[in-house]
Amino acid sequence: MALDCGCTLNEEGMTIVFCRPCAMNLEQGGDDWKRARAGCLTSSRMNDALAKNRQGTGPGITRLNYQAELICERLNGIPYEGFQNIYTERGKEEEDGAVKAYDLFVSSRWDDLDVRPLGFVQHATIPNFGASPDRAVGKIGLLEVKNRKTNIHFDLLRSLKVPTGDVDQVLTELACSEWAEWCDYVSYDSRAPAGCDLFVRRFYRDDHKQRISEIEERGQEFLAEVEKQARELQERALSGFIFLDRENNGDSNLLAQLTGSVKMLDSSSVVRPIRQNRKRRQ
Numbered sequence: 273m274a275l276d277c278g279c280t281l282n283e284e285g286m287t288i289v290f291c292r293p294c295a296m297n298l299e300q301g302g303d304d305w306k307r308a309r310a311g312c313l314t315s316s317r318m319n320d321a322l323a324k325n326r327q328g329t330g331p332g333i334t335r336l337n338y339q340a341e342l343i344c345e346r347l348n349g350i351p352y353e354g355f356q357n358i359y360t361e362r363g364k365e366e367e368d369g370a371v372k373a374y375d376l377f378v379s380s381r382w383d384d385l386d387v388r389p390l391g392f393v394q395h396a397t398i399p400n401f402g403a404s405p406d407r408a409v410g411k412i413g414l415l416e417v418k419n420r421k422t423n424i425h426f427d428l429l430r431s432l433k434v435p436t437g438d439v440d441q442v443l444t445e446l447a448c449s450e451w452a453e454w455c456d457y458v459s460y461d462s463r464a465p466a467g468c469d470l471f472v473r474r475f476y477r478d479d480h481k482q483r484i485s486e487i488e489e490r491g492q493e494f495l496a497e498v499e500k501q502a503r504e505l506q507e508r509a510l511s512g513f514i515f516l517d518r519e520n521n522g523d524s525n526l527l528a529q530l531t532g533s534v535k536m537l538d539s540s541s542v543v544r545p546i547r548q549n550r551k552r553r554q
Contacts, residue, residue: 374472
């Protein structure tokens, strides 16, 4: 059932498709926010989507694994649970402190530049492509916060160079938020001494137009692959399972693409080593 706002509900009254304005008002981390992002290429995973193999000649295992996650989300309709450890948990716990430190920094330099929550921002023209900036800043700004381990934070303070993966995340957020003219990247460590706990670099859209266009182009290519593989896998799985008794019995490339390491065994190759072992014992 479609609502006047553009969202779509299922028979149980649960929103399964969020319109752009409603998605932007969702609480980050909530169940609705997770459903709105399911099956979508997001800014926090752009580095995974762009990953190449060690030779730089083709897709890397990280990219293939991410595609598999999105395919599962699309076919199951269930958000994929991401990796969690003590560092990601600490990052969540300290996000408010980082935002407060940034807010003090902003208020000491500019007037009426409010920092407010922002949900999931769907790209205006590319379906299944979106971002979740940590905050909106005023009318034309975004905020992306990283709560770092001390050694990583101090490496950034020494080099003043933002990691490439983080740069692409910030630029993806700008790509999805067409009204934003800049995004402030923040590295924060509450354990660092005063004056060294906060690092801020502002990325202006106008300075990175070419890279933003490249991200959009490569994001569309990535999503086209996900859509194609999901459609093929769904067609193959109509019987409820996939079975190959020999490696050349059908095209096994799809499964290899999904995991990056799947090997379809020839049944004869499983038997032969056993026979050889028996001969050696004689």
